[in-house]
Amino acid sequence: MAGATPSLEDAAVEPIIGRYLNLTIAGRRQRLYFEEAGSGIPLLCLHTAGADGRQWRHLMTDDAITRHFRVLAFDLPWHGKSNPPEGYERETYQLTTADYVAAIRAFCAALDLDRPVTMGCSIGGRIVLELAIAHAAEFRALIGLEAADFQTPWYDTSWLNRADVHGGAVCAALVSGLIAPTSPPATRHETLWHYLQSGPGVFQGDLYFYRVDGDLRGRVAGIDTGLCPLFLLTGEYDFSCTPEDTLRTAAQIAGVETTIMNELGHFPMSENPAQFRRYILPVLERIRAIEAGPQ
Amino acid sequence: MIEAEATEALARRFEALPRLLEKDDDLRGRGAALGTTCLIGIGAIPFLVTLEHGMRLSLARGPHLMRAWRFAVRGSALGWERFWQAPPPPGWHDLFALAKRGEMTIEGDLHPFVAHLQVMKDLLALPRRIAEA
Incomplete structure (x- = not known):
């Protein structure tokens, strides 16, 4: 490209704005990075384990969404452009249910978000169920992508962080199988890049919540969808949180709306944004209609 | 003996x-640093x-008598048949999906397999490129 003349016509600034937020979460000071776009009903998006808020960028540039919703996504501490807390070098990162809920509630309070719709994927989907159980009144609606009360583990997480295996490469290679084979190569590999960039032990630490601390079996039947509507959407190619896992969970929750998504896997919003759009737009429309009340 | 013919x-x-x-x-570029000997089981054929x-x-x-290998990936004929479909059906599209549903075992010294996991996955998926008979 040497000698190519820069062209204004080729340049395009996206409407996404990124900022840093300093706050206290569960007694520790944290510096969180977050992005947002749009205006209207706050829609908080929670990324998957071992990744970051970039997974939601396609929603933030979709005018059909941003003209009605203020879409926000923060990187959990240790993830993306959020720092690990001071002293991280002397500890092993492990995400707990309590810390995860505290991070979400602290973020919402710090930005004064009024009962945001909250959508999470994978670990984000699991914590959405926890929010529905314990904090439903704080949210207008909850959306769990690739969410279930529990999933059967399918590999030994000790491979994710050891000196003789490249951590980013093994994390990406493992989750590559969770992407639908029909997803476009560009968005498949962008999704994997987030795992290739992940900090050492971060994906493993997130999975502590997913596999050990966040087991919701026996608790989801108490979810009151009259208090806060709940939507569950799972990709047919997700063999980590399988459609059967989601349907088993949904069968215990009165009033939940469940969709199995064709030609999508564990990362619907980033692996194939065009396909995901077909499923998420009607859900967001439903939420707007519920907000508007009976006509 | 339809099953034996399918495996063949x-x-x-x-x-x-x-x-x-x-x-x-x-x-070949991504796997250039990989050196190993492994056993791949296609149904009953090693x-x-x-x-x-x-x-x-x-x-x-094979069969081979007393030949050493670092790791073994053995799949059922049904597992490989569906894994090599283009596109493969949901739940049959990844080595670990097959392992999770009991159609594949991955055993032995797994270090070379895991350290080169994407290469191994892509290598074993190559027959997907051959149109089914």
Whole structure:
């Protein structure tokens, strides 16, 4: 490209704005990075384990969404452009249910978000169920992508962080199988890049919540969808949180709306944004209609 | 003996692996540092697969008596048949999906397999490129 003349016509600034937020979460000071776009009903998006808020960028540039919703996504501490807390070098990162809920509630309070719709994927989907159980009144609606009360583990997480295996490469290679084979190569590999960039032990630490601390079996039947509507959407190619896992969970929750998504896997919003759009737009429309009340 | 015939057809498909790899410069580049000997089971038919540095691959159909290997990936005929469909059906599209549903075992010294996991996954998926008979 040497000698190519820069062209204004080729340049395009996206409407996404990124900022840093300093706050206290569960007694520790944290510096969180977050992005947002749009205006209207706050829609908080929670990324998957071992990744970051970039997974939601396609929603933030979709005018059909941003003209009605203020879409926000923060990187959990240790993830993306959020720092690990001071002293991280002397500890092993492990995400707990309590810390995860505290991070979400602290973020919402710090930005004064009024009962945001909250959508999470994978670990984000699991914590959405926890929010529905314990904090439903704080949210207008909850959306769990690739969410279930529990999933059967399918590999030994000790491979994710050891000196003789490249951590980013093994994390990406493992989750590559969770992407639908029909997803476009560009968005498949962008999704994997987030795992290739992940900090050492971060994906493993997130999975502590997913596999050990966040087991919701026996608790989801108490979810009151009259208090806060709940939507569950799972990709047919997700063999980590399988459609059967989601349907088993949904069968215990009165009033939940469940969709199995064709030609999508564990990362619907980033692996194939065009396909995901077909499923998420009607859900967001439903939420707007519920907000508007009976006509 | 329909099952034996189906397994034989899958084994013939797997035997195309060196030719398929030869056509894939990208995969040979990514796997250049991988050197190992592994056993790949296509139903009841075992193959000893040797990879030398530079992704030089050789296949030896078994059974073999007392041949050593670092790790073994053994799949049922049904598992490989569905895994090699293009596109593969949900739940049959990844080695770990097959392992989770009990159609594949991954055993032995897994270090070379895990350290080169994407290369191994892509290598074993190459027969997907052959149109089904």
